[in-house]
Amino acid sequence: MNETTQTQGTLRSEARIARGALHRLRQDLFVGAFAFRPMPPLEDAKVARWVPWLPQKMRGWARWLPHSAVGFFSACVFLGTFGMVYGVGPLRGVLTVGLCALLAATPMLTLFRPVGAYWLSLGAFVVTLIGASYFDTHGMDPWGVVFPTHLAVMTLVVLRTRPRLAVEMWVVTFGLGAVVSLFDGFESSNWPPVAVFSAVVLVSAAAVRAWREERRQVVETQTVTQEERSRRTLLEERATIARELHDVVAHHMSVIAIQAEAAPYRVENTPPELATSFATIRENAVAALTELRRILGVVRSEDPDAFVESDPEAPQPTLATLDALLTSVRGAGLTVEAVITGAARPLPQGVELSAYRIVQEALSNALRHSPGAEARVEVSYVLGGIGLRIVNGVPSRLAKPSPGAGHGMLGMRERVQMLGGEMTADHTEEGGFEVVAFLPVTSTAAGEGTA
Numbered sequence: 001m002n003e004t005t006q007t008q009g010t011l012r013s014e015a016r017i018a019r020g021a022l023h024r025l026r027q028d029l030f031v032g033a034f035a036f037r038p039m040p041p042l043e044d045a046k047v048a049r050w051v052p053w054l055p056q057k058m059r060g061w062a063r064w065l066p067h068s069a070v071g072f073f074s075a076c077v078f079l080g081t082f083g084m085v086y087g088v089g090p091l092r093g094v095l096t097v098g099l100c101a102l103l104a105a106t107p108m109l110t111l112f113r114p115v116g117a118y119w120l121s122l123g124a125f126v127v128t129l130i131g132a133s134y135f136d137t138h139g140m141d142p143w144g145v146v147f148p149t150h151l152a153v154m155t156l157v158v159l160r161t162r163p164r165l166a167v168e169m170w171v172v173t174f175g176l177g178a179v180v181s182l183f184d185g186f187e188s189s190n191w192p193p194v195a196v197f198s199a200v201v202l203v204s205a206a207a208v209r210a211w212r213e214e215r216r217q218v219v220e221t222q223t224v225t226q227e228e229r230s231r232r233t234l235l236e237e238r239a240t241i242a243r244e245l246h247d248v249v250a251h252h253m254s255v256i257a258i259q260a261e262a263a264p265y266r267v268e269n270t271p272p273e274l275a276t277s278f279a280t281i282r283e284n285a286v287a288a289l290t291e292l293r294r295i296l297g298v299v300r301s302e303d304p305d306a307f308v309e310s311d312p313e314a315p316q317p318t319l320a321t322l323d324a325l326l327t328s329v330r331g332a333g334l335t336v337e338a339v340i341t342g343a344a345r346p347l348p349q350g351v352e353l354s355a356y357r358i359v360q361e362a363l364s365n366a367l368r369h370s371p372g373a374e375a376r377v378e379v380s381y382v383l384g385g386i387g388l389r390i391v392n393g394v395p396s397r398l399a400k401p402s403p404g405a406g407h408g409m410l411g412m413r414e415r416v417q418m419l420g421g422e423m424t425a426d427h428t429e430e431g432g433f434e435v436v437a438f439l440p441v442t443s444t445a446a447g448e449g450t451a
Contacts, residue, residue, distance in 0.1 A: 025168050028161075034116035039160060042066065070107050073152065078104035080145050099124060103149055110156040118169060121153040122176070129180050143190050151198055155205045163206035163213075170195075170202055237411040257285035318352035319344075319379065322359065326377070329363045335374045336363065342381030351439050354415040355379075355386055358423075361408040362390035362435045372396030373432065385421070385440040394431040412437070 041063035047054070051062055081100040103124045109117035128146045154173070158166045174195050181191075260281040264270045317325070322338065329336055347355075359377055366375045373393040380387035409425060416423040416437050423437040 024164070025172075028165055028168055029115060029118075029172065032115075033119060034113050036112060037114060037160075039067070039111045067111055070111055070156070074104045074106075074108040077107065077145065077149050099127065103146060106153050107149065107156060110153060110160060114157045114160045115165075117153055118157050121150045122173060125150045125173070126176060126180055129177060143194065147194065151201060154198075155201060158202060158205040159209050161209075163210045166202035166206040170199055174198075233410055234414070237414050240411065253285050253289050257282050257289070260285065317356045318349070319347070319355055320352075322356065322377075322379070325356070325360055325363070329367065329375075332367055333371070334363065334367050336366075336377060337375075338377045338379070340379045340381075344381055347386060347441055351386065351419060351441055354419060355388055355437075355439055357415060358388055358412050358435070358437055359390055361412055365408050366390075366392040366433070370395040370433065371398075385438060388437045388439070389434070391428065391434040392432050 042050075042065065044059065044063070047059050047062045051059070054062055078100055081103060102120060106117045106121040106124070109120065125146050150173070154166070154169045157169065174191070178191070260278045263278050264275045267274075326336055326338055346352075359379075363375060363377070366373060370392045373395045375390065375392040378387075378389040378391075380389075412425070412435070413423055416439065419439050421437060421439040423435070425433070425435045428434050
């Protein structure tokens with residue numbers, strides 16, 4: 001009983017596998033066989049990699065090189081088979097010309113309807129087999145030009161579609177060829193070696209197609225990973241900026257709350273409506289401070305920068321503490337000088353903090369990537385804002401691999417864009433590096449900073 005049950009289960013499994021194979025064969029070779037699937041031209045990156053010596057004006061034409069190669073092959077097939085027309089009658093000549101044209105068109109058709117091109121090529125091969133059995137084909141040997149063309153068509157179809165079509169087309173081609181030869185009595189010793197050679201060619205084409213598909217998926221995965229990494233880096237920098245600006249906003253909200261609470265006591269006989277308004281202002285300011293603390297708890301994270309203050313309760317730095325930063329940098333081994341031009345004046349806290357962080361990050365990059373170089377910090381107080389220029393010279397020794405996350409330049413740009421300023425960062429002609437930024441300050445903001 002157990003053996004019978006096992007046998008029945010095995011038969012069901014084999015039947016299920018056979019049904020699955022037939023279903024895939026039907027989906028691949030019959031459903032939508034003549035669907036329009038044009039092959040796109042080459043990408044510009046591939047053209048530049050394959051023919052870098054080609055002039056720029058001609059690279060647009062080079063994108064159609066695969067199409068041109070297939071078209072040239074089709075022309076060669078037609079010229080190679082057209083000689084069969086000579087010496088035959090008019091009717092057979094017309095039929096032979098039609099067969100030659102069909103055979104030559106199938107490689108070109110693989111560029112637009114690959115599976116349909118296979119069926120037309122297979123039909124031409126079968127017709128040639130039948131003709132070789134019953135008629136004088138005047139040199140139209142099915143194993144001469146016809147089958148090599150059919151094999152080329154199958155190879156192009158595999159390269160254009162999917163690897164498993166190699167097995168399916170091989171089985172259909174040689175199965176149908178064997179049936180036709182059996183019924184026509186056409187015996188040929190070419191079948192075994194041709195079948196083996198065709199299998200090797202198609203398997204190789206399938207391997208190339210599978211490798212290309214795997215490579216494309218790897219490139220797509222790397223692209224998505226890089227985009228995700230860039231997006232995560234941007235969010236981390238914005239969270240850092242939000243955390244640092246929390247103290248600036250909290251300071252102003254605290255001042256509003258204190259003044260709203262003290263205002264009623266500065267006026268005798270304060271009207272109840274005015275006292276209620278001041279109380280509402282204070283309540284809203286306290287609620288805003290509570291929300292700020294809650295947001296700070298969400299975005300707070302450990303800062304990997306070596307120069308950021310570790311005390312979370314410490315006030316945010318400003319340009320007034322720039323000397324302390326320069327002293328710390330000099331202690332780390334970087335020779336740096338500071339030049340301040342213009343009349344130093346108080347600026348809005350957000351501008352002061354951003355300017356300090358830009359100088360800090362630029363000097364930190366100089367320490368990492370230009371060891372032994374000299375640096376110069378220029379701070380210019382101008383009418384419309386403040387200008388920064390941090391430049392370092394050529395390193396005197398090789399830089400060690402940096403364990404940093406590489407977010408510094410992105411963070412500086414985010415700060416400058418947040419304030420509506422401009423920034424450039426590039427290598428100097430001497431081989432060093434230069435960061436130039438301008439942070440605008442409106443008259444209203446300047447007045448608030450002075451207050």
